[in-house]
Amino acid sequence: MLKKYLLFFILILCQISGCATVQTGLDRQENIFITTPQEVAIGEKVIQQIEKENKILNNPVLTGYVNKVGxxxxxxxxxRDIDYHFKIIDSEMINAFALPxxxxxxxxxxxxxxDNEAQLAAVLAHEMGxxxxxxxxxxLQKAQIYGALSSILLKDEKKAIAELSNMAANLVFLGYSREAEFExxxxxxxxxxxxxxxxxGMLEFFDKLKQKEKKEPGKLEVLLRTHPSxxxxIGKIESQITVIEKQDLIRNEAEFKAMIKRLEERY
Ligand SMILES: [Zn+2]
Structure with missing residues (x-):
């Protein structure tokens, strides 16, 4: 009950401060308190932690290729209000993630x-989603509704971004809701x-996951923990794909394979 009142109070504050609803491009309006510059600042802070804990692959050609597809x-x-950045983590784990x-x-x-560029595009596009x-x-808004959000609304932005980025780093590996994943x-x-x-490409990649789930489940531990089965x-995507009628779609197997050769024998 108290939570409901607090949320209501924050929404009122939000209306006053002018940060209320955002047109998301998803045919719905949403209450977003964290502005895009704040979101980018949070992401930049989390990067520092991620890149301290994980090795980033230093292969400009392969990274450039992934970035080109991205x-x-x-x-x-x-x-379109942010820039998208793509990097490769030098690890045998099968996963991908997006920061705010x-x-x-x-x-x-x-x-x-x-084994082709369409599969890579599918994975990157899921993260972009x-x-x-x-x-x-x-x-973040849900997890920290009282603390950092009130700091944002009370214009103590530095404190809010520090608090939210600490939280964001932890949330990345806890995963989103099932609904968010399907979306x-x-x-x-x-x-x-x-x-x-x-x-x-997305279905093919899911088939790869199914094969790997049997053979090398350790490599998929985080992905399976943070995503629906x-x-x-596969079931949901199959029904979405059947209604798509587009010709000459890109698969680009040859270029992809030539690029991925750079990773051979690495994992
Ligand atoms: Zn996901």
Whole structure:
């Protein structure tokens, strides 16, 4: 009950301070208290922690290629108020994640498990879906509704960003809700198709996950803990893909394989 009143109070404050609703491009208005510059500042702080704890792959050609695919997706993404950045984590784990503010990371193990550019686009587009739908920001708002949000509203921005970035770093590996994950899959297929990619790339990648779940479950531990079951995801995507009628979709197997050769024998 108290929580309800507090939320109401914050919403009123928000109306007064003019940060109330944001048109998300998802046919719905949402109450977003954390502004885009604040979201980017939070992401930049979390990067420092992520990059201290994980090794970033230092291969400009491969990173440039991942970034090229990512920027193609960014061009069709409805959220245009931030820049998207893509990096590779040098680890055999099969996973990817997005930080608030458009910072997207894919693990080397995930790249090594793929066999064409459409699959890479699907994974990056799923992560972009989390950023575009502001899942990270909404999760932060929910988790820290009394503390940091009141700091934001009371204009103690520095304190709010410090508090929120500490929380964001922990939330990244706790995962989003099931609904958010399904929404990111749906948006991912949408962005991939808009950018000209074959949306079957997402299904193919899920098939790879299913094979790996049997053979090398350790590599998927975080991904499976933070996402709904792969079978459920396949079911939803299959029904979305059947209504897409686009010709000449990109798969780009040759270039992808040539690039990924750089990771051979690494994991
Ligand atoms: Zn996800």
């Amino acid at each position: 920027q193609k997706l960014a061009e069709v993404c409805f959220r 503010g458009g910072f997207i990371y894919v693990y080397g193990g995930a790249l090594a498990a793929m 989390h950023v575009a739908a502001r899942h990270g920001v909404k999760q 990111a899959d749906k948006l991912g297929v949408h962005f991939a198709v808009q950018a000209g990619y074959d949306p079957k 792969t079978s459920e995801r």
